[in-house]
Amino acid sequence: MGKVKLATAWLDGCAGCHMSLLDMDEDLVGIASAVEFTRSPITDIKDFPEVDVGLVEGAIGNVAHEEEVRELRKKCKILIVLGDCACFGGIPSMRNRFSKEEVLRRAYIESESTKDGKIPSSPEIPPLLEQALPVGAVVKVDCFVPGCPPNARAIKYALTELLQGRIPVLPGEMMRFD
Numbered sequence: 289m290g291k292v293k294l295a296t297a298w299l300d301g302c303a304g305c306h307m308s309l310l311d312m313d314e315d316l317v318g319i320a321s322a323v324e325f326t327r328s329p330i331t332d333i334k335d336f337p338e339v340d341v342g343l344v345e346g347a348i349g350n351v352a353h354e355e356e357v358r359e360l361r362k363k364c365k366i367l368i369v370l371g372d373c374a375c376f377g378g379i380p381s382m383r384n385r386f387s388k389e390e391v392l393r394r395a396y397i398e399s400e401s402t403k404d405g406k407i408p409s410s411p412e413i414p415p416l417l418e419q420a421l422p423v424g425a426v427v428k429v430d431c432f433v434p435g436c437p438p439n440a441r442a443i444k445y446a447l448t449e450l451l452q453g454r455i456p457v458l459p460g461e462m463m464r465f466d
């Protein structure tokens with residue numbers, strides 16, 4: 289059997305979920321022998337090829353995130369969301385109590401460290417969505433791996449299940465964070 293092709297996306301998140309993926313330490317060696325990493329912040333490959341598995345970190349906060357996750361959904365057979373931001377909106381969704389204009393004004397004009405602030409308006413900056421959304425609000429998700437970040441054991445479990453041909457369903461003890 290050939291290697292399972294995997295792509296990962298980093299949306300509105302802090303990179304902690306990707307760090308947790310790397311935190312599998314020596315187990316990464318076993319995973320890497322069965323998995324081919326394609327587009328990912330880890331590889332810096334720019335385009336999504338057709339893949340078996342897509343992993344997403346982060347909420348959907350702007351137009352570029354939305355395009356990226358729709359593209360990955362089209363290109364992958366199974367989509368896994370990693371971490372509370374991707375699963376539920378997480379920290380990025382704390383801004384949802386305010387309007388987009390209020391959020392931009394607070395960040396770029398009213399922050400305590402800003403003098404003569406200005407809201408950036410370059411066309412190269414993807415516009416914010418009105419609200420930060422969990423991935424499942426935009427595309428179909430096949431497996432949720434929550435946590436902030438999800439622990440490496442849960443990520444390893446999900447990947448191992450996939451390599452055995454099963455859609456991962458995390459056991460209850462991996463969903464407890466107390």
Ligand code: SF4
Nearest residue numbers: 301302304371372373
């Ligand atoms: S779930 Fe936590 S670790 Fe992952 S991107 Fe969000 S804030 Fe960072």
